[in-house]
Amino acid sequence: MKDGNCCKKRRGEAFSDSILGRFDIYYRREDRKTDKTLPEDFLEACHKKVRKTNQNVSFEKNKKGLILKLGNRKGNNYCRIYKEKTSLKFEYEMKGQLLRKYHSLLISNCLEELENLMCEGFLRHFGKLLPLEESFTDWLVVKLRPLRKQKLSFATFHSHYLEEKKFSEGGERKKFFMLLQFLNYAQNLDYERGALGSTTYRQVIFQVKDFLEYQKKSEE
Numbered sequence: 001m002k003d004g005n006c007c008k009k010r011r012g013e014a015f016s017d018s019i020l021g022r023f024d025i026y027y028r029r030e031d032r033k034t035d036k037t038l039p040e041d042f043l044e045a046c047h048k049k050v051r052k053t054n055q056n057v058s059f060e061k062n063k064k065g066l067i068l069k070l071g072n073r074k075g076n077n078y079c080r081i082y083k084e085k086t087s088l089k090f091e092y093e094m095k096g097q098l099l100r101k102y103h104s105l106l107i108s109n110c111l112e113e114l115e116n117l118m119c120e121g122f123l124r125h126f127g128k129l130l131p132l133e134e135s136f137t138d139w140l141v142v143k144l145r146p147l148r149k150q151k152l153s154f155a156t157f158h159s160h161y162l163e164e165k166k167f168s169e170g171g172e173r174k175k176f177f178m179l180l181q182f183l184n185y186a187q188n189l190d191y192e193r194g195a196l197g198s199t200t201y202r203q204v205i206f207q208v209k210d211f212l213e214y215q216k217k218s219e220e
Helices: 002-015 039-051 103-107 112-129 135-152 170-186 207-217
Strands: 023-032 057-062 067-073 077-084 087-093 193-196 199-204
Touching: 023 112, 039 067, 039 077, 039 112, 039 135, 057 103, 077 112, 077 207, 087 112, 103 112, 112 135, 170 207
Parallel strands: none
Antiparallel strands: 023 087, 057 067, 067 077, 077 087, 193 199
């Protein structure tokens, strides 16, 4: 144990003068026969979504093929998504001020915590930018699920498809509130993707008693 502590100390001392200037993380998503869309269509959908809130995005074609660039290369956050032979590669570059909060973990030799936090930042950043209903972000949905279970409150879910509702009696209000509870509960369940014509949907399987337990806790 003594030798191990000395070794750990020496490794920490080796990082004491280090500075994190840039850190790159990437995820390679392999193409699948079950994909409903083409990678090119996915990149175009991402481009349209990001442009609604951020003009700092470009969709280009180089010698290797199509590439979507998100952010400024000189900024703290910069992302690229591009097609390789049989996959899409999601890259994330972190620099400058963004990395300062990780410096203490580096010099303390807390490399596992450093890796976990950086990967979480990678997932959350892409989770905010990309359309999660697409085939090529299925990996992102799965990896975000445990993080969102920790952070999401009961009242948080996407409700853009709900119209304004007026209730004529208390029973309708109760049923509608139960629907909201179920939508929030179901968004964190495992699912299979299906399609009815051009309309895609998610099929979830759950036990009613599990939902009733969730419902009970949300009302406490």
